[in-house]
Amino acid sequence: MTETSPAILCVRDLRKNYRSGETTLEVLRGVDFDLAAGEFVSIVGQSGSGKSTLLHLMGLLDAADSGSIELDGTRIDGLSSARRDRLRNTAVGMVFQSYHLLPELDALENVLAPLMVRHGVLEWLRVRREAREAARALLDRFGLGGRLRHKPRQLSGGEMQRVAIARALVTRPRVLLADEPTGNLDEATGGGILETLCELNRADGLSIVLVTHDAAVARRADRIVRLAAGRVDDAADPAARRLAG
Amino acid sequence: MYKLLLCWRYLRTRWIALASIVSVTLGVATMIVVNAVMAGFSYEMQTRIHGILSDLVFESHSLSGFQDPAWHMAEIKRAAGDDIVGMTPTVAVPAMLNFQVRGQWITRQIMLIGIDEATHAQVSDFGRYLQHPANRGQLSFGLRDGGYDTVDSQSDTKAVTRPALEGAGWPHRRMRVARERVWREKLEADRRAGAASEPAEAGPARSVDQQVDAVLAATSAEPPAVGAEPPAADTAAGPAKPADPFRQARPEEGTRMDPANEQFTGIVPGIGLASFRDNAGTDRFLVLPGDDVKVTFPTAGTPPKAVSDTFTVVDFYESKMSEYDSNFVFVPIASLQRMRGMIDPQSGLASVNSIQIKLRDGADLDSVRDRLRKVFPADLYAVSTWRDKQGPLLAAVDMEMSVLNILLFLIIAVAGFGILAIFFMIVVEKTRDIGILKSLGAGAGGIGGIFLGYGLFLGIVGAGAGLALGLSIAWNINSIRAGVEWCTGERVFDPSIYYFYRIPSIVHPFTVCWIIVGAVGIAVASSVLPALRAARLHPVEALRHD
Numbered sequence: 001m002t003e004t005s006p007a008i009l010c011v012r013d014l015r016k017n018y019r020s021g022e023t024t025l026e027v028l029r030g031v032d033f034d035l036a037a038g039e040f041v042s043i044v045g046q047s048g049s050g051k052s053t054l055l056h057l058m059g060l061l062d063a064a065d066s067g068s069i070e071l072d073g074t075r076i077d078g079l080s081s082a083r084r085d086r087l088r089n090t091a092v093g094m095v096f097q098s099y100h101l102l103p104e105l106d107a108l109e110n111v112l113a114p115l116m117v118r119h120g121v122l123e124w125l126r127v128r129r130e131a132r133e134a135a136r137a138l139l140d141r142f143g144l145g146g147r148l149r150h151k152p153r154q155l156s157g158g159e160m161q162r163v164a165i166a167r168a169l170v171t172r173p174r175v176l177l178a179d180e181p182t183g184n185l186d187e188a189t190g191g192g193i194l195e196t197l198c199e200l201n202r203a204d205g206l207s208i209v210l211v212t213h214d215a216a217v218a219r220r221a222d223r224i225v226r227l228a229a230g231r232v233d234d235a236a237d238p239a240a241r242r243l244a245g
Numbered sequence: 246m247y248k249l250l251l252c253w254r255y256l257r258t259r260w261i262a263l264a265s266i267v268s269v270t271l272g273v274a275t276m277i278v279v280n281a282v283m284a285g286f287s288y289e290m291q292t293r294i295h296g297i298l299s300d301l302v303f304e305s306h307s308l309s310g311f312q313d314p315a316w317h318m319a320e321i322k323r324a325a326g327d328d329i330v331g332m333t334p335t336v337a338v339p340a341m342l343n344f345q346v347r348g349q350w351i352t353r354q355i356m357l358i359g360i361d362e363a364t365h366a367q368v369s370d371f372g373r374y375l376q377h378p379a380n381r382g383q384l385s386f387g388l389r390d391g392g393y394d395t396v397d398s399q400s401d402t403k404a405v406t407r408p409a410l411e412g413a414g415w416p417h418r419r420m421r422v423a424r425e426r427v428w429r430e431k432l433e434a435d436r437r438a439g440a441a442s443e444p445a446e447a448g449p450a451r452s453v454d455q456q457v458d459a460v461l462a463a464t465s466a467e468p469p470a471v472g473a474e475p476p477a478a479d480t481a482a483g484p485a486k487p488a489d490p491f492r493q494a495r496p497e498e499g500t501r502m503d504p505a506n507e508q509f510t511g512i513v514p515g516i517g518l519a520s521f522r523d524n525a526g527t528d529r530f531l532v533l534p535g536d537d538v539k540v541t542f543p544t545a546g547t548p549p550k551a552v553s554d555t556f557t558v559v560d561f562y563e564s565k566m567s568e569y570d571s572n573f574v575f576v577p578i579a580s581l582q583r584m585r586g587m588i589d590p591q592s593g594l595a596s597v598n599s600i601q602i603k604l605r606d607g608a609d610l611d612s613v614r615d616r617l618r619k620v621f622p623a624d625l626y627a628v629s630t631w632r633d634k635q636g637p638l639l640a641a642v643d644m645e646m647s648v649l650n651i652l653l654f655l656i657i658a659v660a661g662f663g664i665l666a667i668f669f670m671i672v673v674e675k676t677r678d679i680g681i682l683k684s685l686g687a688g689a690g691g692i693g694g695i696f697l698g699y700g701l702f703l704g705i706v707g708a709g710a711g712l713a714l715g716l717s718i719a720w721n722i723n724s725i726r727a728g729v730e731w732c733t734g735e736r737v738f739d740p741s742i743y744y745f746y747r748i749p750s751i752v753h754p755f756t757v758c759w760i761i762v763g764a765v766g767i768a769v770a771s772s773v774l775p776a777l778r779a780a781r782l783h784p785v786e787a788l789r790h791d
Contacts, residue, residue: 061684061784082688089686100681100788104254114685116250167685 007070008207009035009058009175014067016053027053029230030067035175038205040198042218045227051211052179054227058209059094059177060084072174089118093168097180099160101152101167107159108148111135111166118171131170138166142196158189165196175207176200182217194220248695251682262699265667266707268660269764273711274718276653276760277752281719283646284756285749290642293566296370297573298631299333300610303617304599305626308338309545310587314597321602324620328608333364334597336581340542342518342574346531353518355574357542359581359597362386368603373399375513376410376561377534386511386577388559390415393534399565400747409530418535418557422505509537510580512556516563517571524736534558540574545585545596554584657764661771664703668696668775679779680787693780700772704765712761716752723747 011033018025027050035041045051056062058069060076069077071091079087101110115131116124124131139145142162152160161181168176178197182190198220200206210221218224226233303321305311314334322329340357343350362384366372375381377393393410396403412420502509519532532538536558543549556576563570578597582588587596604613610630617628632639672679679692718725726737726748738748 056785059684061788085683085686085688087686088684094684096684096788100677100684102251102678102681104251104258104678109250113682117682117685117687117691121249 006037007034008037008039008072009033009209010068010070010073011054011058012068012070014054014057014069015065016050016057016062017065027230028057028064028067031227031230031232033225033232035207035209037207038201039223040201040208040221041210042221042224043209043211043227044213044215044218044224045233046213049227050230051213051227055094055177055179055209055211058175059092060088061094089114090171091174093171093173093176095161095164095168095176095178095181097183099152099157099164099184101160101163103152106149106151107139107144107155107163108132108135110152110163111139111170114167114171135166135170138169139163142166156189157185158192161185161189161193162196165193165200169200169206175209178208178210180212181210182212182214190217248691248698251695262664262667262671262703265660265663265768266703266710268663269657269704269707269768270711270714272653272657272660273708273760273764274715275656276650277712277715277757278718278722278750279649279653280646280756280760281715281750281752282722282748283642283649284751284753287642287646288751289749290566291639292370293564293569294635294638295631296374297564297566297569298634299331299368299601300604300608301602301614301617301628301630302599302634303602303621303626303628306624308543308549308598309547310336310596310598311625312589312596313594314600317600320620321600321617324616325602325604325613328604328613329602330605331364331367331603333361333368333601334578335360335365335599335601336578336585336587336597337599338542338581338585340540340574342514343539343541344519344532344536351531354572355514355518355540356572357540357581358573358575359578360575361578365601368601370564371562374562374564376407376516376563380560384513384560386513386559388415388418388508388511388535388557393560397563399563404526406526407528407530409528409533413534415535417533418508419505421535504537508557508559509555510557510576511559512538512540513560513562513575514538514558515570515573516561517567518574519558519561532558534560540576542581542585545587552584654763657767660707660764661767664700664768665771665774668700668772669778672696672775672779675779676782676787676790679782680784680790683782683784684788689780692782693776696772696776696779697769700769700776701765703772704768707768708761708764711764712757716757719750719752722750 011031014028014031014033015026016028018027027048031050031054033043033054043051043054053062057064057077060079064077067077068075071087076084076087102113105113112131112135115127115135119127136145136148139148139162142165144159144162144166147155147159152163155163161184165176165181176197181197182193185193194217197208197210201208201222208221210217212218303317311317318332318334321332336359338357340355342353342355345351360371366384372381372384375384376398377389378398379385379389379392381398391412391414393407393413395405395407395410397406400406514532516528520528520530522528537555538558539553539555541551541553544552562573562575579595582595582597588594589596604610610632614628614630614633621628682692729737
């Protein structure tokens with residue numbers, strides 16, 4: 001992607017500490033990070049470098065101690081919890097290492113879950129048909145057309161992750177945040193998932209942030225951001241690229 | 246929307262939650278049944294109490310009473326106005342009742358009440374409680390020629406529980422008199438034969454009855470003519486002397502009555518004084534209509550003297566309140582006034598000790614009572630409502646009911662703690678799912694709502710099942726009782742104790758609503774804490790939870 005594309009996600013001097021009793025753990029110590037629209041960025045770093053925390057902050061699951069996050073030019077840190085809930089539901093899609101599907105719901109219902117969260121009962125009755133169609137189309141696209149009524153425990157890891165991706169996409173988010181999406185999968189399956197993400201990025205122009213510690217996975221992205229000790233590694237992107245390569 | 250779906254899914258996959266439903270159900274069912282039965286008992290009791298006591302009782306503090314009831318009634322009418330629809334004077338004195346069973350004299354302490362047979366049934370349900378259909382219409386102190394109910398007219402059962410009343414009345418009286426005469430003649434013959442051979446040996450052949458008669462005749466001031474068993478009927482009914490000046494005052498004086506065709510003054514004893522119920526539920530009678538009894542009571546003078554007279558039982562009074570049924574005995578007020586010397590010989594005005602007042606339906610008892618209290622000085626007259634009269638009893642029943650309700654509600658509260666524990670477990674178990682929902686944009690309110698809705702659902706289902714169970718038990722309690730009795734062979738509800746043939750049960754919709762709302766409320770309240778805990782979970786930590 002080109003450098004001239006407007007930044008869809010803009011992180012400035014982000015800091016986050018975790019306190020447990022007397023000790024304070026500085027996880028993020030002033031992270032600056034930009035994501036251009038349609039860009040596919042990998043964030044790599046060792047365990048404890050703060051990459052997951054950064055993803056959680058961008059996904060509005062947690063609140064930063066200081067610094068700012070802008071999504072499409074709007075500050076999203078420091079919002080009321082209701083606004084954050086709303087944004088999580090509409091603007092951001094998240095995929096996790098351990099899939100995080102709801103075990104009581106089947107594949108289709110899991111994909112529909114964000115839309116059910118969004119709509120009240122009456123509204124849901126009105127949009128239900130449309131939502132179902134969208135969810136079914138997504139699952140079809142990921143090769144799960146025949147497994148709509150299967151519960152997560154009846155699905156393989158790769159299938160579960162594809163359901164999770166479909167769930168993240170059904171809300172048409174501005175950005176997809178993926179936290180080690182291939183971490184629990186074997187190489188072939190993980191490759192398939194990665195391929196799916198790349199395809200989404202290429203075909204749909206979806207902006208993706210992928211957190212991983214696997215250099216081979218990170219290499220598939222347009223750009224690699226290296227986190228170390230709570231900061232973006234000063235080494236420029238090309239260097240990071242070299243390192244990874 | 247997800248709340249409904251998840252509530253439903255959790256309910257379907259967490260059968261353990263149904264355990265707490267069962268305790269809610271049982272608690273609600275128990276409360277409904279107990280309240281229905283207690284309300285039934287309370288209603289029966291109040292009806293009985295109110296049935297025998299009129300709405301208002303206006304009474305004198307003295308057993309001697311007050312003079313001129315007509316004037317008092319006019320004054321009461323003036324004070325209370327249109328609220329009054331009926332009044333009747335009564336005289337009530339403590340007394341002793343004597344009657345013979347198998348030659349043994351039985352003495353019982355009673356409350357002797359003189360009533361005006363024409364008006365008494367107008368102020369209370371008195372008439373309903375009598376055993377002869379005609380007396381229920383209009384009481385007569387004359388002995389009836391049979392036709393007494395062998396079936397309890399106040400019960401729904403058609404079983405004959407009082408076979409002894411079949412021949413009661415004049416037939417019984419005639420039979421008894423004839424049998425006594427046969428015995429007397431036989432004894433007489435035996436004694437004559439015995440006296441010829443061995444005069445001293447008369448004891449064994451002599452009936453106790455006769456011995457007592459002899460003793461009574463020697464000790465009583467009464468002329469033996471008024472005794473229960475004149476020696477021979479054919480020698481009775483001597484020619485009256487028309488010129489006798491005392492004849493008008495005591496027409497029966499000096500005459501001998503024929504017990505087979507004449508009766509003494511009628512008397513209506515409470516059925517509990519004269520009968521008992523055996524294990525089979527049949528009433529056995531010690532005395533029947535047609536038998537004679539003796540009553541001893543104090544005169545109205547100062548100091549009172551005890552006087553006795555003989556009465557003929559003409560009916561039984563059964564209010565089903567054992568306190569009244571084994572205590573109250575009714576006689577005609579005029580006779581009692583005369584016997585007690587309550588009629589002023591100069592003015593001819595009679596005294597009574599109380600006036601029973603019936604108010605129109607819907608009248609405020611307490612306000613009428615207070616108006617009367619203003620008019621009549623409290624040191625001479627006591628005015629009370631039927632509730633005042635039985636205040637402690639009614640209050641005790643009310644308190645018993647509230648205490649029972651509190652205790653039973655604790656059962657549901659226990660169910661609430663069960664829900665609390667199970668919900669906490671579910672919240673812990675579902676922590677990750679809660680994190681997932683939060684990551685999908687569900688708010689704290691929405692997450693809390695799942696658990697509150699879940700609690701509400703459990704409460705509604707539990708209370709609904711309890712409602713159905715409770716109502717079906719309350720409405721069929723007597724069939725259930727019969728079933729239990731059949732299975733266990735034990736008598737669960739002994740009619741000889743309660744004087745009811747069936748367990749009364751009244752379902753008050755208001756009480757039921759209150760119970761349901763309470764149970765659902767407890768279910769929701771006990772899911773509040775788990776719901777709060779779920780709502781406050783931090784999404785990142787929840788997602789990490791395993």
